[in-house]
Amino acid sequence: MRTTISAKKVRSDFVSEVEEISGEDLLACNQCGKCSAGCPVASVMDLLPSQVIRMAQLGMEEVLESRTIWICASCLTCVTRCPKGVDLPRLMEALREIALRAGATEIDLNKLPKDLVDELPQLAIVGGFRKYIK
Numbered sequence: 001m002r003t004t005i006s007a008k009k010v011r012s013d014f015v016s017e018v019e020e021i022s023g024e025d026l027l028a029c030n031q032c033g034k035c036s037a038g039c040p041v042a043s044v045m046d047l048l049p050s051q052v053i054r055m056a057q058l059g060m061e062e063v064l065e066s067r068t069i070w071i072c073a074s075c076l077t078c079v080t081r082c083p084k085g086v087d088l089p090r091l092m093e094a095l096r097e098i099a100l101r102a103g104a105t106e107i108d109l110n111k112l113p114k115d116l117v118d119e120l121p122q123l124a125i126v127g128g129f130r131k132y133i134k
């Protein structure tokens with residue numbers, strides 16, 4: 001993934017939007033990596049949680065194309081490990097929200113197998129709708 005880093009990008013509307021929606025200070029993260037080291041689903045992510053926040057810090061909107069923001073289970077493990085008090089799940093939620101507003105659709109409801117829909121707990125379906133669909 002090639003990109004250009006600039007002061008303009010670091011102070012971009014994208015960075016402000018992520019901070020406004022999440023309520024988090026992106027620059028609080030010092031890239032210690034403790035979140036990534038403890039994340040239980042990091043092995044199936046295409047970017048580690050600490051990489052996601054780094055890209056957001058730098059105003060790299062390409063982070064919205066990462067599957068990691070959809071895979072994060074909001075389990076809060078990283079929150080308990082972060083020495084800087086960063087709430088990564090809130091950042092992940094903000095990035096999903098921005099991606100959804102831009103028209104991204106992670107799940108096509110019409111393509112879900114009927115058997116799966118019949119078997120899934122209602123709570124999981126409602127929770128999934130809130131996470132993946134605008």
Ligand code: SF4
Pocket residue numbers: 028029030031032033034035036049050053081082083084085086088
């Ligand atoms: S644990 Fe906190 S400070 Fe360390 S990389 Fe993760 S978000 Fe940043």
Ligand code: SF4
Pocket residue numbers: 035038039040041042049071072073074075076077078079088089092
């Ligand atoms: S909240 Fe998300 S990023 Fe943090 S440890 Fe859990 S799955 Fe990983």
